[in-house]
Amino acid sequence: MKFHAHICDLPTYEVGKPLELVMREYGIATNEIIKLGSNENPFGVSPKAKETIIQNAHLASVYPDDSYYELKESLSQHYNVAHDNIIIGNGSDQIIEFCIYALCDSNTRIVTAKTTFAMYDIYAKHCNARILKTPDFSHNLDSMLMFYKKYKPTIIFLCTPNNPLGEALKKQDILSFLSKINEDCLVVLDCAYMEYCIHKNNEYAIYPQDIIHFSNVIYLGTFSKLYGLGGMRIGYGIANASVIANLHKLRPPFNITTLSLKAAISSLKDVDFVEKSLHNNFIEMQKYQNFAFQYSIEFLESYANFITFLLHNKLNSTKIGILLLQEGIVVRDLASYGLNAIRITIGTPKQNEIVFKKLAAIIEKQRSME
Numbered sequence: 001m002k003f004h005a006h007i008c009d010l011p012t013y014e015v016g017k018p019l020e021l022v023m024r025e026y027g028i029a030t031n032e033i034i035k036l037g038s039n040e041n042p043f044g045v046s047p048k049a050k051e052t053i054i055q056n057a058h059l060a061s062v063y064p065d066d067s068y069y070e071l072k073e074s075l076s077q078h079y080n081v082a083h084d085n086i087i088i089g090n091g092s093d094q095i096i097e098f099c100i101y102a103l104c105d106s107n108t109r110i111v112t113a114k115t116t117f118a119m120y121d122i123y124a125k126h127c128n129a130r131i132l133k134t135p136d137f138s139h140n141l142d143s144m145l146m147f148y149k150k151y152k153p154t155i156i157f158l159c160t161p162n163n164p165l166g167e168a169l170k171k172q173d174i175l176s177f178l179s180k181i182n183e184d185c186l187v188v189l190d191c192a193y194m195e196y197c198i199h200k201n202n203e204y205a206i207y208p209q210d211i212i213h214f215s216n217v218i219y220l221g222t223f224s225k226l227y228g229l230g231g232m233r234i235g236y237g238i239a240n241a242s243v244i245a246n247l248h249k250l251r252p253p254f255n256i257t258t259l260s261l262k263a264a265i266s267s268l269k270d271v272d273f274v275e276k277s278l279h280n281n282f283i284e285m286q287k288y289q290n291f292a293f294q295y296s297i298e299f300l301e302s303y304a305n306f307i308t309f310l311l312h313n314k315l316n317s318t319k320i321g322i323l324l325l326q327e328g329i330v331v332r333d334l335a336s337y338g339l340n341a342i343r344i345t346i347g348t349p350k351q352n353e354i355v356f357k358k359l360a361a362i363i364e365k366q367r368s369m370e
């Protein structure tokens, strides 16, 4: 069988290590593993969503209502947009996929930041579209605009806050950028961590409402991070109704499970859980910053639920990742991005205590070795 050459060349996306694998390799019990490699909510599932999943378990036998009316109603109230501005995806990943599949082929170009979410690249490669990355370390809208004028891309991805670096873009800067992009280029605002950003600094807050009047901009959100539903695979896109109508044509029927839909609705209502999670995130993030100061480690200011440490000298990210893994701690090594850096999801106070203790010991040992 002859697969497309561009498919054969595809890299495999490296996700945070599965718990089972860590366990097997180092003989660590599941309940002892500290999983801070994939930016999931460290408090787990929202209690309201959990209750809903249990109460509705019997519905697992039936197909969902394929219009996703109830969840769209919840999101439409949450964001003050209409139902026909919303598309639900199997994770917001799937909306990224729809956008790229709907617009790209081997003659098109996609512009992204140099170090950003790996899935843009992967879906682009499915279509053999060309990815062009701006040269700056983090998002730079001036460079993006230059690339836009020079290469005439079909899609521009802005990830704010950006995974894996944590930087965010100011609302005013985003809006001014959007006003300079013609409607034949789709701008995707990947806002998987926006709730954290809003909590931290309102200048960086952007809402779907701010962008739906553009005919060429889509806002992506997810239930996988703050809302604690990574395993339920549910996210959404919000845009002008005509963008949404076209993306809908790519959506397979029943792409969301009956229980995921119910869980997502409940998690949106779980205000206490959301508040607790946001509050914990920034209190604990300060501790990571203090730790970095104490050990003279460079860190990137983060608007999300993780912090990225840039390592130097005797500290190697891959080595540190493995040593932490042996202690039952999973973090994300950024070597695959060409960085000597680790990204750590902000955990619970108890988890972070353990990370500081183990990481301190590893750093001291590495630094003392010749």
Ligand SMILES: *Cc1c(COP(=O)(O)O)cnc(C)c1O
Residues within 6 Å of the ligand: 039, 090, 091, 092, 093, 094, 117, 159, 162, 163, 190, 192, 221, 222, 223, 224, 225, 230, 233, 234, 235
């Ligand atoms: C986690 C993440 C997503 C989407 O996750 P889903 O689980 O597919 O909803 C999208 N973009 C970024 C930048 C992310 O970090």
